[in-house]
Amino acid sequence: MKTKRSVRTEELLLLQRETFDYFLGEVNAANGLIRDKTAADWAASIAATGLALACYPVAVERGFMARQAAVARTLATLRFFWASPQGPEPDATGHRGFYYHFLDMETGRRAWQCELSTIDSALLLAGALTAAAYFDAAEPDEQEIRTLASALYRRADWQWAQNQGATVTHGWSPEDGFIKYRWEGYDEALLVYVMGLGSPTFPLPESSYAAWTSTYRWENCYGYEYLYAGPLFTHQLSHVWIDFGGIQDAFMREKGIDYFENSRRATYLQQCYAIMNPRKFDGYRECCWGITASEGPGPATLKLNGVQREFYDYVGRGVPYGPDDGTLAPWAVAASLPFAPEIVLEALDFCIHQAKLKEFNRYGFKAAFNPTHPGEPGNPYGCWVSPWHFGINQGPIVLMIENHLSDQVWRLMRGCPYIVTGLRRxxxxxGWLNDADPG
Known part of the structure; x- marks a missing residue:
């Protein structure tokens, strides 16, 4: 019987360090903005910037970055967002305490006529609150971090973001007003609602959370009963910050599990789907999975081994209903580490040692690969591999490796009064919430 290989702790730490280097290399140090992806003249992502803010404390603890350097970078970021122009003008940085999804790396103004994003703003503000929880010294710079993080969080007008509806909208733009889509159905909006409910200034009403959970889909797939969401990242992103193990809302009390267990089941379901491989893609198996929102080799249609295959570009790939074109994302495997280390470590070993997805790369894993698509002739991987790294992929790798090894981020946020209040509301x-300080 073949012995299963697993990634060792020292290899995890090396992956964590190489991945964190993205935030050192793809940054405007003057304003702290982090580039969305490694393409020439690309814009910053506020979500990637929020993830970077959460990663700096990890970097200090792991020796990747000196504390004073992390303080300086964090302050530059928070000062920029606090002073940046807020208002309905189409070239502002934000409005009503929320921020545009993409910003110009140099000016910090809105890029590409993008939307004012509630989820990406929540990720940014969660990163700021992580920094506030970690940088707790009495010296002036660390005091200012705490002051600015709290002020930024308090400025967000969550009630406005409802646009007089029961649930929260995806966002707003000066040209078209509120986006017609709302956060409904289980997904990464768990963080949006907890953050919005915890606000001391413009809190969401408790009814908004009940309205959201009323749109959930409970399913039975491959023998796993779970709260459905297709892309793997939707089972991870809120968990980067909040430890949902052992705590339950009304929905999960009725089901007899918690959101952490739900993510564990979703992770196992990914592996099960890869073993079943209903669409017969190359490479899928017990140690090769990870279907999520990601870059892809399309749009293209190719006939391969007698089968007509359609490939997509960036799309929210999901399990078990698709879309699925054979594209896998190693970062999403790493971000499942706290939920199911017994299968994730084996899959990471495959990504590193067999698929060699860290080779020829600056920042750990590339964003995605597709064993079915041949890629460009002569490419070193033998199949399509994304040419890019994305900041929003890099952060969860760093943070979820750390939560697996030390639960640092979870410990910090268990002490954040805004998060505690949001969860209780x-x-x-x-679990831990019963003993948390109400602040």
């Missing part, structure tokens, strides 16, 4: 009870 959402109806969460039990």
């Amino acid at each position: 959402a109806g969460f009870e039990g």
Whole structure:
């Protein structure tokens, strides 16, 4: 019987360090903005910037960055966002305490006529609150971090973001007003609602959370009963910051599990789907999975081994209903580490040692690969591999490796009064939350 290989702790730490280097290399140090992806003249992503803010404390603890350098970078970021122009003008940085999804790396103004994004703003503000929880010294710079992070969080007008509806909208633009889509159905908006409910200034009403959970889909797939969301990242992103193990809202109390267990089941379902491989893609197996929102080799249609295959570009790939074109994302495997290390470590070993997805790369894993698509002739991988790294992929790798090894980010946020308040107003009870300081 073949012995299963698993990634060793020292290899995890090396992956974490190489991945974190993205935030050192793809940054405007003057304003702290982090580039969305490694393409020439590309814009910054506020989500990637929020993830960077959460990663700096990890980097200090792991010796990747000196504390004073992390303080300086964090302050530059928070000062920029606090002073940046807020208002309805189409070239502002934000409005009503929220921020545009993409910003010009140099000026910090809105890029590409993008939307004012509630989820990406939540990720940015969660990163700021992580920094505030970690940088707790009495010296002036660290005091200023705490002051600015709290002020930024308090400025967000979550009630406005509802646009007089029961749930929260995806965002707004000066040209078209509120986006017609709302956060409904289980997904990464778990963080949006907890952050919005915890606000001391413009809190979401508790009814908004009940309205959201009323749109959930509970399913039975491949023998796993779970709260459905297709892309793997939707089972991870809120968990980067909040430890949902042992705490339950009304929905999960009725089901007899918690959101952490739900993510564990979703991770196993990914592996099961890869083993079943209903669409017969190359490479899928027990140690090769990870279907999520990601870059892809399309749009293209190719006839391969007698089968007509359609390939997509960036799309929210999901399990078990698709879309699925054979594209896998190693970062999403790494971000599942706290939920199911017994299968994730084996899959990471495959990504590193067999697929060799860290070779020829600056920042750990590339964003995605597709064993079915041949890629460009003569490419070193033998199949299509994304040419890019994305900041929003890099952050969860760093942070979830750390939560697996030390639960640092979870410990910090368990002490954040805004998060504690938001969870309690959402109806969460039990576990560590029963002992949390209400602030």
